[in-house]
Amino acid sequence: MLFSGVVGLLAAAQLAAAAKLDKVADFGSNPTRINMYIYVPDKVSAKPAIIVAMHPCGGSGPSWYSGTRLPSYADSNGFILIYPDTPNMSHCWDVQNAATLTHNGGGDAAGIISMVNYTLKKYNGDASKVYLMGSSSGAMMTNAMAGSYPEVFEAGAAYSGIGFACASGQGQATPSAANQTCAQGNIRHTPQEWGNFVRNAYPGYTGKRPRLQIYHGLADTLVRPACAMQALQQWANVMGLEWTKNVTGVPSAAYTQVIYGDGTKLEGFFGQGVGHTAPVNEQLMLKFFGILS
Ligand SMILES: *[C@@H]1O[C@H](CO)[C@@H](O)[C@H](O)[C@H]1NC(C)=O
Ligand SMILES: *[C@@H]1O[C@H](CO)[C@@H](O)[C@H](O)[C@H]1NC(C)=O
Ligand SMILES: *[C@@H]1O[C@H](CO)[C@@H](O)[C@H](O)[C@H]1NC(C)=O
Numbered sequence: 159m160l161f162s163g164v165v166g167l168l169a170a171a172q173l174a175a176a177a178k179l180d181k182v183a184d185f186g187s188n189p190t191r192i193n194m195y196i197y198v199p200d201k202v203s204a205k206p207a208i209i210v211a212m213h214p215c216g217g218s219g220p221s222w223y224s225g226t227r228l229p230s231y232a233d234s235n236g237f238i239l240i241y242p243d244t245p246n247m248s249h250c251w252d253v254q255n256a257a258t259l260t261h262n263g264g265g266d267a268a269g270i271i272s273m274v275n276y277t278l279k280k281y282n283g284d285a286s287k288v289y290l291m292g293s294s295s296g297a298m299m300t301n302a303m304a305g306s307y308p309e310v311f312e313a314g315a316a317y318s319g320i321g322f323a324c325a326s327g328q329g330q331a332t333p334s335a336a337n338q339t340c341a342q343g344n345i346r347h348t349p350q351e352w353g354n355f356v357r358n359a360y361p362g363y364t365g366k367r368p369r370l371q372i373y374h375g376l377a378d379t380l381v382r383p384a385c386a387m388q389a390l391q392q393w394a395n396v397m398g399l400e401w402t403k404n405v406t407g408v409p410s411a412a413y414t415q416v417i418y419g420d421g422t423k424l425e426g427f428f429g430q431g432v433g434h435t436a437p438v439n440e441q442l443m444l445k446f447f448g449i450l451s
């Protein structure tokens with residue numbers, strides 16, 4: 159009786175210690191009242207890297223937590239995952255309003271920066287190792303945040319999104335929105351003009367830009383692959399990089415890797431026969447981030 163009681167207590171203690179997704183109530187300024195979820199692994203690093211993982215339209219923090227294998231990589235590598243969650247616009251991120259597209263302009267972006275600040279402080283995070291990723295609407299937000307807050311993020315990965323400010327001036331960037339001009343790849347700008355949107359988000363900023371991976375399916379009819387090409391041209395212009403070469407069969411047979419510069423700052427992956435959305439490639443992404451060797 160006594161013995162089984164002790165075993166029960168130990169089991170309870172182990173359960174209590176097991177990492178899980180937690181909701182955080184007060185994380186700072188949050189003008190659009192989005193939600194914050196966090197996953198801190200049991201063996202968190204002393205100075206952990208932080209990845210902000212943003213869900214697609216209709217998603218949530220908890221659904222995106224289950225949507226990739228990033229939590230198990232957090233368990234083995236000690237980094238922290240932030241899962242922002244928006245209740246607004248059919249659970250799609252605000253990627254079209256000036257607030258998000260302006261440094262310190264507010265919007266969903268400001269709430270997410272508060273989450274990053276909160277996490278850096280509370281868990282002694284490494285401010286030089288803050289990353290972001292997302293799928294579809296989350297990928298659109300990845301490009302938006304990378305443009306508006308270049309000083310915060312070291313690198314990012316956008317799966318099936320749009321370039322910075324592509325949907326600017328449209329009512330919403332959602333599948334049900336009346337205006338699909340951007341998602342259909344029909345916004346026309348020169349690389350210089352695309353680059354200007356990013357530069358104008360934070361006038362006078364001369365520091366480094368987040369390194370980026372852009373993934374897209376060539377059979378995507380909801381968000382056309384042209385959107386990813388535009389994003390690559392945009393970032394190439396902002397980073398001052400030239401297209402170098404395409405390599406077929408990377409990371410797998412259906413894909414073509416599109417390399418800018420030496421490939422360490424900007425690259426694209428386009429999948430033949432891949433629709434909406436391009437699957438998350440955790441390993442390729444974490445290597446690009448520098449978290450996996
Ligand atoms: C987002 O949704 C929350 C919760 O319903 C609401 O309080 C907030 O005002 C909304 N924000 C915007 C910008 O629509
Ligand atoms: C986040 O932290 C940075 C650096 O301390 C600060 O400049 C910025 O104002 C903070 N932003 C928010 C939204 O808390
Ligand atoms: C759709 O949005 C684009 C800008 O993203 C704008 O140029 C165009 O006029 C809009 N079309 C309609 C019908 O509102």
Ligand SMILES: *[C@@H]1O[C@H](CO)[C@@H](O)[C@H](O)[C@H]1NC(C)=O
Nearest residue numbers: 387401403404414415416428
């Ligand atoms: C390869 O690169 C060229 C030049 O940038 C581009 O036009 C083309 O679409 C790329 N091919 C693929 C499969 O992405």
